[in-house]
Amino acid sequence: DAGVIQSPRHEVTEMGQEVTLRCKPISGHNSLFWYRQTMMRGLELLIYFNNNVPIDDSGMPEDRFSAKMPNASFSTLKIQPSEPRDSAVYFCASSYQGLNTEAFFGQGTRLTVV
């Protein structure tokens, strides 16, 4: 298996623009997580899906952020409009739901908003 696949790997955009990050989870996994990593705050959970349904979005910072999972093999995280403080590395992770299962992370998308 190729693991969790994220695209793009790097994104540079201007403030105010819409940004869409994409994630393909590992086949067969039914839980998907979006995290954000910054030097100041570390790794933070933004939203968690189970069986394509958002379960906990309490970590989504603002209404500018939205996430969807239209099917079991694809998820998006959208920021509209983007701001410089959104600059971070965004990770997607997937797992098979269970208490003793491992969450596998993608390579991340490094977002820079100028």
Add this chain to the structure above:
Amino acid sequence: QKEVEQDPGPLSVPEGAIVSLNCTYSNSAFQYFMWYRQYSRKGPELLMYTYSSGNKEDGRFTAQVDKSSKYISLFIRDSQPSDSATYLCAASPYGNNRLAFGKGNQVVVIP
């Protein structure tokens, strides 16, 4: 205050030394404790996984959890240059769901 606190200071050690990393947490509901390793420009990968209090050993790595003091530790024996990475502690009440991470410690093992 973050639910999991990890002093993010970098750590440099000579090859063969013991590396000691630790975290504290505040949420009494946490039952699952993990250590992730993250190489530069990569995603985190699970290194150690512990349920409740106690020790767990895997080769050169030992994870300890003391729920009475809300303290999480990772020890790396006979450290190798390939151990150079950032180590993140994490905890959750529900397995891999809703993981709360520490900020991570960058470890450099000098040959």
